[in-house]
Amino acid sequence: MLDGKKVLFSGMQATGNITLGNYMGALKNWIDLNNDDSYQCFNCVVDLHSLTVRQDPAELRKRARTLLSLYIAAGLDPVKNCIYYQSHVSGHAELSWILNCFTYMGELSRMTQFKDKSAKHADNINAGLFTYPVLMAADILLFQTDVVPVGADQKQHLEITRDIAERFNGVYGDVFTIPEPYIGKVGAKIMSLQEPDKKMSKSDENVNATIYLMDDPDTVIRKFKRAVTDSDNEIRYTDEKPGIKNLIDIYSAVTNKTAGEVEREFDGKGYGDFKLAVGEAVNSVLVPIHQRMDELSKDKAYIDGIIKENSDKANYFATKTLRKVQKKIGLPERVR
Ligand code: TYM
Numbered sequence: 001m002l003d004g005k006k007v008l009f010s011g012m013q014a015t016g017n018i019t020l021g022n023y024m025g026a027l028k029n030w031i032d033l034n035n036d037d038s039y040q041c042f043n044c045v046v047d048l049h050s051l052t053v054r055q056d057p058a059e060l061r062k063r064a065r066t067l068l069s070l071y072i073a074a075g076l077d078p079v080k081n082c083i084y085y086q087s088h089v090s091g092h093a094e095l096s097w098i099l100n101c102f103t104y105m106g107e108l109s110r111m112t113q114f115k116d117k118s119a120k121h122a123d124n125i126n127a128g129l130f131t132y133p134v135l136m137a138a139d140i141l142l143f144q145t146d147v148v149p150v151g152a153d154q155k156q157h158l159e160i161t162r163d164i165a166e167r168f169n170g171v172y173g174d175v176f177t178i179p180e181p182y183i184g185k186v187g188a189k190i191m192s193l194q195e196p197d198k199k200m201s202k203s204d205e206n207v208n209a210t211i212y213l214m215d216d217p218d219t220v221i222r223k224f225k226r227a228v229t230d231s232d233n234e235i236r237y238t239d240e241k242p243g244i245k246n247l248i249d250i251y252s253a254v255t256n257k258t259a260g261e262v263e264r265e266f267d268g269k270g271y272g273d274f275k276l277a278v279g280e281a282v283n284s285v286l287v288p289i290h291q292r293m294d295e296l297s298k299d300k301a302y303i304d305g306i307i308k309e310n311s312d313k314a315n316y317f318a319t320k321t322l323r324k325v326q327k328k329i330g331l332p333e334r335v336r
Helices: 018-033 057-073 091-100 106-111 113-122 128-142 154-172 217-225 242-255 261-266 271-299 300-329
Strands: 006-013 039-046 081-085 148-149 178-180
Touching: 006 128, 006 178, 018 039, 018 057, 018 148, 018 242, 039 300, 057 128, 057 261, 057 271, 057 300, 081 300, 091 128, 091 300, 106 128, 106 154, 113 128, 113 154, 113 261, 128 154, 148 154, 154 178, 154 261, 217 271, 242 261
Parallel strands: 006 039, 006 148, 039 081, 148 178
Antiparallel strands: none
């Protein structure tokens, strides 16, 4: 709790272009959850996590700034939400080191994301890739977080965060709040438009598989028209029709209609009509974001101000937790 409100923390990597999956599984929920002001929110651009894969320096810097602007363009109010870069708050890396000493090799080697990423980057299986979940635990625990809105793929990372926190608290008393994941009912796992049994991903080689948040309206419609479905022509929400199920999920997330309502709306209509409707519904969300991004890109001083102010605020709260932890584990106190 912070100032009588629950704490919400979440973040996104500054690698690649943000996808519709990132928006529906995470960003949209960050915005929706804070509509009624009931949370103190920390929305982080996790640029340190991006280093586990080799990055072009200029490109990383540009993407991190674009992502921070995108948070605002999508609807996060930078006054109510603390929007900042992970690398501007050194407490993340410091707490991560301490928590490394409370995390076991065995539990880290069971992480599915580690296994997937090691297979994908076999030439660069670095220690950062292995301890990635510990830095993520530090991100969350640093702010005494109550709730972490993420997509379904992050569930395992939330579980290990809770395990580390409980282990630490077991030794030193109630130092950390134990965070709860918030995984939305709709949109928690948006699938590839080309292989609907695979998660929609930033790094898919097939450009038609992924909707990027900055795709222009024609591209969005074209990708939805090409979306893989099945040979039947019935719009029904079932695991037997993964392509259609995914399109219904996307349509539901945008329109707030249930799967049943979507089935009824498109009863008797063909896949062509449905795909076009999904594309148009998605564009109705993306176009205003593009307009806002355009405005923000012209206001360098405004974004710089947010970066400065919010990193100060995040540093203040992070330092409070860090000092408490340092004291508990016996590191020497600072002399003023
Ligand atoms: P990242 O950057 O891969 O993804 C950001 C968020 O988007 C969600 N997501 C999806 N949701 C639905 N469908 C999809 N196809 C899809 N793809 C991605 C992810 O679940 C995530 O919520 N490790 C994290 C970043 C992180 C973090 C944190 C998150 C670092 N520290 C602390 C929360 C709290 C990650 O790689 O997310």
